[in-house]
Amino acid sequence: MRYLERKLRMEYLLDLIEKGRCHSLKQIASKFECSESTVKRMINELRFExxxxxxxxxxxxFIKKFS
Structure with missing residues (x-):
């Protein structure tokens, strides 16, 4: 996966989380056509950011808590 494609997916994933539309790793993995492990890594990257x-x-x- 190229950098730009990955960056766009990360932004889309964050948007889904902020809107409360990410119900399970399986659902997200199906939407992105990747493994659940990849989704876990993506979520961990967002946390690291x-x-x-x-x-x-x-x-x-999944939810994003605003502080």
């Missing part, structure tokens, strides 16, 4: 991303068991989706 400073985004406070967590999985909410009550809402059953």
């Amino acid at each position: 400073g985004h406070n991303i967590q999985y909410s068991k009550s809402q059953k989706c």
